[in-house]
Amino acid sequence: MIGIDWGISSFRAFRLAADGHVLGRRGAPRGILHIAANGFAEALREEIGGWLAEGETRVLLSGMIGSRQGWVEAPYLPCPAGAAEIAAALVQVPFTGARVLLVPGLADIDDAGTPEVMRGEETQIVGALAGLGAEGIACLPGSHSKWARVAGGRITAYRTYLSGETFAALRGGTILGRMMTDGPTDAAAFDRGVARAADPGHLLHHLFGVRTLGLFGKLADNESASYLSGLLIGHEVQAAHPQGHTVHLIGAAPLCSLYARAIAACGGEAVIEDEDAAARGLALIGRSATWS
Amino acid sequence: MIGIDWGISSFRAFRLAADGHVLGRRGAPRGILHIAANGFAEALREEIGGWLAEGETRVLLSGMIGSRQGWVEAPYLPCPAGAAEIAAALVQVPFTGARVLLVPGLADIDDAGTPEVMRGEETQIVGALAGLGAEGIACLPGSHSKWARVAGGRITAYRTYLSGETFAALRGGTILGRMMTDGPTDAAAFDRGVARAADPGHLLHHLFGVRTLGLFGKLADNESASYLSGLLIGHEVQAAHPQGHTVHLIGAAPLCSLYARAIAACGGEAVIEDEDAAARGLALIGRSATWS
Numbered sequence: 001m002i003g004i005d006w007g008i009s010s011f012r013a014f015r016l017a018a019d020g021h022v023l024g025r026r027g028a029p030r031g032i033l034h035i036a037a038n039g040f041a042e043a044l045r046e047e048i049g050g051w052l053a054e055g056e057t058r059v060l061l062s063g064m065i066g067s068r069q070g071w072v073e074a075p076y077l078p079c080p081a082g083a084a085e086i087a088a089a090l091v092q093v094p095f096t097g098a099r100v101l102l103v104p105g106l107a108d109i110d111d112a113g114t115p116e117v118m119r120g121e122e123t124q125i126v127g128a129l130a131g132l133g134a135e136g137i138a139c140l141p142g143s144h145s146k147w148a149r150v151a152g153g154r155i156t157a158y159r160t161y162l163s164g165e166t167f168a169a170l171r172g173g174t175i176l177g178r179m180m181t182d183g184p185t186d187a188a189a190f191d192r193g194v195a196r197a198a199d200p201g202h203l204l205h206h207l208f209g210v211r212t213l214g215l216f217g218k219l220a221d222n223e224s225a226s227y228l229s230g231l232l233i234g235h236e237v238q239a240a241h242p243q244g245h246t247v248h249l250i251g252a253a254p255l256c257s258l259y260a261r262a263i264a265a266c267g268g269e270a271v272i273e274d275e276d277a278a279a280r281g282l283a284l285i286g287r288s289a290t291w292s
Numbered sequence: 293m294i295g296i297d298w299g300i301s302s303f304r305a306f307r308l309a310a311d312g313h314v315l316g317r318r319g320a321p322r323g324i325l326h327i328a329a330n331g332f333a334e335a336l337r338e339e340i341g342g343w344l345a346e347g348e349t350r351v352l353l354s355g356m357i358g359s360r361q362g363w364v365e366a367p368y369l370p371c372p373a374g375a376a377e378i379a380a381a382l383v384q385v386p387f388t389g390a391r392v393l394l395v396p397g398l399a400d401i402d403d404a405g406t407p408e409v410m411r412g413e414e415t416q417i418v419g420a421l422a423g424l425g426a427e428g429i430a431c432l433p434g435s436h437s438k439w440a441r442v443a444g445g446r447i448t449a450y451r452t453y454l455s456g457e458t459f460a461a462l463r464g465g466t467i468l469g470r471m472m473t474d475g476p477t478d479a480a481a482f483d484r485g486v487a488r489a490a491d492p493g494h495l496l497h498h499l500f501g502v503r504t505l506g507l508f509g510k511l512a513d514n515e516s517a518s519y520l521s522g523l524l525i526g527h528e529v530q531a532a533h534p535q536g537h538t539v540h541l542i543g544a545a546p547l548c549s550l551y552a553r554a555i556a557a558c559g560g561e562a563v564i565e566d567e568d569a570a571a572r573g574l575a576l577i578g579r580s581a582t583w584s
Contacts, residue, residue: 112491114501115508144500162499165466173461174454199404202531203495204524207454208436209406216407232496239494 001058002048003282006065007031007120012278015051020283022276032070040071041095052098060286062103063120066091076107076117082154083126087288099291108158116160121146124250125155127281128273137245141259147240161236167229176207179214180225185258189223193230194262203235233262241268250277293350294340295574298357299323299412304570307343312575314568324362332363333387344390352578354395355412368399368409374446375418379580391583400450408452413438416542417447419573420565429537433551439532453528459521468499471506472517477550481515485522486554495527525554533560542569
């Protein structure tokens with residue numbers, strides 16, 4: 001089968017053996033925002049036409065491709081859900097020459113009744129389930145970071161934090177960003193930001209400190225962005241991390257490394273999953289699916 | 293004398309009687325960001341030349357005009373400080389035809405040793421001191437909201453919250469803003485945001501709810517900005533407001549009204565000072581100053 005992680009900004013396709021082994025892969029900067037509303041079938045055929053010609057007939061899509069802005073909207077499935085529940089709720093997409101199914105997103109409700117949504121992350125978490133054990137915590141850092149609880153092979157609940165987008169908006173749209181220079185993450189400045197998150201006072205107060213530390217020469221222009229990143233990730237980890245549980249980090253390695261650093265600084269423990277969780281999740285869901 | 297509140301984006305001048313009564317006023321969108329580094333003397337003469345010609349010889353400036361980006365940098369004065377301490381630390385500015393003095397900003401250090409700065413707000417607080425009583429709390433809402441404790445006629449400590457700038461950056465630079473329409477504040481949506489701030493969960497989590505409530509039709513596009521405003525102000529009030537103290541709000545009336553609403557919703561009490569606190573503060577500091 002072919003498994004595809006089709007998000008806002010990128011397209012990642014995997015040709016998968018029956019046991020989930022990745023036989024081939026393709027990637028393209030063809031996220032759903034870069035494709036016209038009626039152009040998804042054509043884009044898909046351009047990307048995986050070769051594999052279809054070689055005999056593949058099953059295609060499983062996950063990610064924002066199943067959103068209102070995507071190809072076909074797949075209703076959210078409520079938590080708790082695992083591979084079996086997700087496979088039973090796949091949505092068929094009209095396509096000639098192969099059967100194309102869509103993974104639904106997962107919905108949840110937080111402690112105060114506010115809705116939660118994810119699309120794509122559920123597939124990655126399913127892919128990492130083997131490593132998560134009977135009771136686990138998965139964290140998928142990013143623009144909208146997700147922290148999920150897993151039990152008995154199912155995602156039981158999760159919470160979202162707008163940390164990544166908030167970082168970009170503060171850097172691009174406030175006085176804090178004016179002092180920041182580009183460059184690799186400065187680990188010491190990142191750590192200072194993480195430590196600051198544990199200080200008394202609210203995030204909205206701590207943010208002003210990014211400005212004053214710079215004004216008083218206590219934070220250099222090339223340290224400022226790393227400090228802000230540590231401050232936001234530190235706040236997220238303080239708020240989200242259940243003590244006593246190892247956190248399984250799923251995502252791009254550089255960002256996962258920063259989260260692992262912040263979790264360790266907060267007294268926790270983290271392991272970084274490899275970057276093929278999406279492929280494994282697509283294979284697992286595909287194996288439970290009804291294709292005929 | 294002439295008192296001037298000269299900030300980042302605006303210039304407000306007051307002609308003041310010996311008792312602090314405002315005899316005349318001028319305003320212009322000539323904040324320090326709109327004036328070339330060597331153009332401050334000329335801009336000042338253009339704005340108040342008429343009053344100088346009529347015999348005024350004393351000019352007191354406060355605000356960001358005393359910052360590194362302003363005319364002459366006035367070193368920060370540490371808290372606690374009141375009109376007398378500020379008047380003793382005025383900085384002279386070179387100008388022909390009048391004596392021009394500059395109010396220093398106030399510095400403080402938060403509970404964890406991070407520096408705090410204000411420039412201009414100290415003058416407004418001094419102007420509101422009469423109403424604040426022996427032990428008071430002043431709040432100056434805005435891009436960088438200030439919450440100050442006043443005792444014995446002096447500002448003893450204060451904390452800054454980046455709420456206003458964070459609101460603008462989130463609205464302008466994240467997915468939350470894409471759903472927002474312009475319009476007056478929706479009081480009910482603002483109140484829902486304030487109430488949400490008291491729910492379990494961190495601000496970074498609550499922010500994502502602005503998105504999901506919209507997705508699920510629980511927050512209309514014309515309510516979304518007001519809800520976000522309430523959420524941020526609610527978080528600020530929860531973090532900053534010392535229970536049992538009346539908060540004296542100093543600033544533009546519409547924003548002060550929103551803060552008063554949020555403070556009341558959090559079980560506190562607020563009074564809104566009139567908008568001439570800056571003029572009164574300039575008069576009080578000017579009266580204590582040495583002009584010869």
